[in-house]
Amino acid sequence: MNTEHVKQRLQSELVVVETELKSVGVQNPKNPADWEATERQMDVMSAAADPNEAADKQEEYVENRAIVDQLEIRYNNIKRALKKIENGSYGVCEVSGHPIEEDRLLANPAARTCKQHMNEEKNLPS
Ligand SMILES: [Zn+2]
Incomplete structure (x- = not known):
């Protein structure tokens, strides 16, 4: 990346x-x-x-x-x-610590989670 x-x-x-x-x-x-x-x-x-x-x-x-x-x-x-x-x-899921998929980062470079945990992103502390 x-x-x-x-x-x-x-x-x-x-x-x-x-x-x-x-x-x-x-x-x-x-x-x-x-x-x-x-x-x-x-x-x-x-x-x-x-x-x-x-x-x-x-x-x-x-x-x-x-x-x-x-x-x-x-x-x-x-x-x-x-x-x-x-x-x-950068590029590490804040929930699982796994790498965030490259296509997800291309679509949203400010993504905080991998695809599996995208529904939990809104619950992460700001
Ligand atoms: Zn994750």
Whole structure:
């Protein structure tokens, strides 16, 4: 496995995910792995005058929250994969310790488990 090539792919994906995250959220300055959905600024006067706008705003926040949650997982998985390349543990299943299949890594270079344990990936500690 050519990890230099994987590293480049992960780094460019990280830029894309980070850009998407910044469009819907802000990074927690105390914890770079944590992102918060942003709330559009609305002035208090128009909120009081227009309950529909307040409802729209709440809806938008809920949608952003869902997008941020998904992107945050991808962002952290990519960062983790890059760290593993650095310390030489890349491509090893976090559940069984077996090598992760090459076609799985090609499809998802940030995969944390082999195919057999892919359903357990979401239960792994972040
Ligand atoms: Zn496994």
